[in-house]
Amino acid sequence: MNQKVVTYIRVSTEEQAKHGHSIETQRQLLDDYAKGHDLQIVRTFEETHSAHKPGRPEFAAMLTYIRKRKDIDAVLCYKLDRLARNLRDYSVLEEMEGMSIISVTEALPGGASGRFVATIHAAVSRLYSDQLGERVKHAAMTKVGNGGWPGQAPLGYLNNTDRKILILDPETAPVIKLIFETYARGNISLSLLVKKIKDLGLRTRSGSVLYKGPLHHILKNPMYCGMIRWEGNLYQGSHEPLVSKALFNAVQDRLRSKSSPQTKRSFAYRGLMTCGYCGCDITASLIKKKYTYYHCTRSKGHCPQKYVREERISELFIPIITNVSLDRNLIRQLRKGVADEGQRRKEEASALNRVLKQKQASLREIRDRGYEDKLTGNISEKRWLEMERRWSDQEEALLNQMLDLDVRNGPAQDEAEATFKLLNRASDLYQKQSHSDRGRLLKTLTSNSTLKDGYLVPVYRKPFDLVAEGLRSSIWLPG
Numbered sequence: 001m002n003q004k005v006v007t008y009i010r011v012s013t014e015e016q017a018k019h020g021h022s023i024e025t026q027r028q029l030l031d032d033y034a035k036g037h038d039l040q041i042v043r044t045f046e047e048t049h050s051a052h053k054p055g056r057p058e059f060a061a062m063l064t065y066i067r068k069r070k071d072i073d074a075v076l077c078y079k080l081d082r083l084a085r086n087l088r089d090y091s092v093l094e095e096m097e098g099m100s101i102i103s104v105t106e107a108l109p110g111g112a113s114g115r116f117v118a119t120i121h122a123a124v125s126r127l128y129s130d131q132l133g134e135r136v137k138h139a140a141m142t143k144v145g146n147g148g149w150p151g152q153a154p155l156g157y158l159n160n161t162d163r164k165i166l167i168l169d170p171e172t173a174p175v176i177k178l179i180f181e182t183y184a185r186g187n188i189s190l191s192l193l194v195k196k197i198k199d200l201g202l203r204t205r206s207g208s209v210l211y212k213g214p215l216h217h218i219l220k221n222p223m224y225c226g227m228i229r230w231e232g233n234l235y236q237g238s239h240e241p242l243v244s245k246a247l248f249n250a251v252q253d254r255l256r257s258k259s260s261p262q263t264k265r266s267f268a269y270r271g272l273m274t275c276g277y278c279g280c281d282i283t284a285s286l287i288k289k290k291y292t293y294y295h296c297t298r299s300k301g302h303c304p305q306k307y308v309r310e311e312r313i314s315e316l317f318i319p320i321i322t323n324v325s326l327d328r329n330l331i332r333q334l335r336k337g338v339a340d341e342g343q344r345r346k347e348e349a350s351a352l353n354r355v356l357k358q359k360q361a362s363l364r365e366i367r368d369r370g371y372e373d374k375l376t377g378n379i380s381e382k383r384w385l386e387m388e389r390r391w392s393d394q395e396e397a398l399l400n401q402m403l404d405l406d407v408r409n410g411p412a413q414d415e416a417e418a419t420f421k422l423l424n425r426a427s428d429l430y431q432k433q434s435h436s437d438r439g440r441l442l443k444t445l446t447s448n449s450t451l452k453d454g455y456l457v458p459v460y461r462k463p464f465d466l467v468a469e470g471l472r473s474s475i476w477l478p479g
Contacts, residue, residue, distance in 0.1 A: 002040040003073040005102065008062055010047045010082045023048075026078040033104040034076065042072070066099070074100040144230045147238030154223055155204070156242050166223075166239035173242055175202045176224065180243045183219060184250040187444050187461060190215060219251050267292060268439035269313050276452025278303045284310070294451075305451070314435060317442055317449075320458045321430045324445060324467045326423040353402060360398050367391050423467060 009026045023046055034041050043065060047058035066072045077083040080103050140150035149166050153159045156176035157166040175197070183193055190212045197210050204210055210218075218224070225248035226241035227234050273282035275296040280303065284294050294313050296305040308316075367388070374384040422429075426445070430438055448459040460468050 002038055004042050004069075004071055005034065005039045005074045005076045006062060006066065006072055007034075007041055007044045007076045008047075008059070008083055009044065009078065010056075010058075026082070029078060029104055030076055033102075039074075039076065039102075041076070042069070072099070074102050076102045076104070079103055079105050141230070144228055144235050147228070147236060149223070149228060149237065149239070152205070154221060155202070155210075155218065156224065157239065166237075168240055168242065172202060175200050176218065177242050179215075179218065180224065180247055180251055184247055184254060216255070219255060222248065224248060267294075267310075268435035269294060269310070269317070269442070272439070272442055272446065273313075273449050273451045273456070275303060275305050276450045276457075277305050282451055308451070308454070310435060312454075314438060316451075316454070316456045317438070318427075318430065320442070320446065320449065320456060321426050323458075323471060324423055324460065324464050325427045326420065326467065326471075328424065331420045331424055356398050356402050360395065363391060363395055363398070423464075 007027075007030045009023050009030070011023050011026075027044065027046075030044075031041070033039070045058045045062040045065075047056055062075070066075075075083065080101070083101065083103075143150045147165070149159075153166050153169075156169055156173045158169045160167045178200075179193065179197065179202075182188060182196065183190075188196070194210065194212055194215055197215065202210055204214060222229050222234060223237065223239075224242040225245045226237050226239065228237045229235075267284035270282070270284045273294070274280065275282055278296065278298075278300045280297045280299045282294050282305075283297050284292055287293055292310040293307040294310065295307045296303045370379070370384065370387055370391070373379045374381070379387075422444070426441065430441060433441065445460060445464050446458050447461050450457045450459075458468075459465075
């Protein structure tokens with residue numbers, strides 16, 4: 001009489017599939033074994049899951065099936081470690097009365113001796129898995145400690161298998177750098193930045209669009225300023241930083257700031273005003289599901305601030321827009337001033353960069369001489385290590401100064417042109433736009449406005465504060 005068996009097939013990684021343990025290979029071997037040993041396969045369970053820990057869904061389904069059938073004589077598997085690498089799973093099978101385990105590649109004796117040998121196999125497999133995990137973890141930690149990265153390179157970098165370090169990706173690195181600069185220097189939300197990135201053509205490794213979640217992860221990743229975050233700690237990486245630490249820190253400050261417009265607001269002008277009486281925020285409410293009114297949050301108690309209709313708030317912002325509107329003649333003068341200032345800063349940065357490079361070259365000469373003194377015994381190992389740490393700190397400071405020059409150069413010419421175009425058309429745009437579009441325009445121009453007794457006093461963002469002051473005083477300095 002044929003023995004009834006169920007077969008269990010498992011592949012835990014793609015690497016196993018490449019080395020002859022694929023599901024198709026195991027299935028064929030089990031079928032051939034069953035035919036050659038007069039076994040009847042009544043059901044096959046296939047799983048892609050690690051056996052290191054309990055909780056495999058197909059393994060659990062197999063146990064349920066065996067308990068219900070009552071007529072299953074054995075479990076047929078390719079190897080014991082395909083079936084169980086932890087003693088808990090194996091003990092469940094072992095405790096089933098009359099149940100045996102058949103391995104097509106391992107000769108196991110019958111009865112109690114066979115169960116004992118199988119138990120030893122399970123224990124050894126678990127030990128192997130534990131040791132393998134420890135070795136992998138130790139190897140990764142060693143690589144991180146030496147400045148390397150043990151995983152797939154983040155966007156903007158490529159894995160260099162020859163040098164075993166990350167290298168800049170010539171296609172995506174400039175875009176990632178632009179993302180950091182745009183978010184740090186411009187009044188742009190993550191949602192708008194996502195749209196800008198989509199227009200630039202940047203995609204994830206899988207080819208999908210870069211949404212807010214992955215974008216936020218990029219902006220928070222210290223890898224881009226040369227550091228590696230591993231198990232809660234930061235390590236100095238050996239890869240080339242994509243952005244300076246100053247720029248990275250500026251982005252972190254913006255992400256932490258409550259004023260960072262990362263979420264959509266339901267009301268066009270909410271988040272733009274504070275109360276002139278008590279200093280609380282001005283919020284909005286929908287009355288009778290039809291009319292929008294703006295009012296003080298009264299977080300500090302009673303406040304005499306009155307409710308103001310949205311249409312009236314929109315009118316109060318018109319002078320604020322007018323106060324930063326520029327005519328074409330003034331824009332021409334300012335454009336020339338920006339160009340001259342940009343050239344001056346470029347020359348200044350170039351001169352400073354030459355000085356920094358000279359200091360870097362001098363420092364490297366000093367380090368080389370110090371190393372020669374160490375080799376000849378003129379200085380002790382302890383003294384050499386002290387000096388080497390100090391020289392490393394000095395060189396890192398020089399590198400940071402050189403990287404920061406890009407940020408200190410000020411806005412690019414095209415950004416200035418975009419600002420001038422906005423200021424030339426601001427009043428016309430505001431009159432023609434919807435409330436939501438007007439709110440977005442105001443968020444570009446102002447950081448806050450104080451509402452009191454039907455009047456608004458604005459606080460302009462840079463550089464619009466200088467424009468407002470220049471128009472008010474009629475004095476425009478070249479700077």
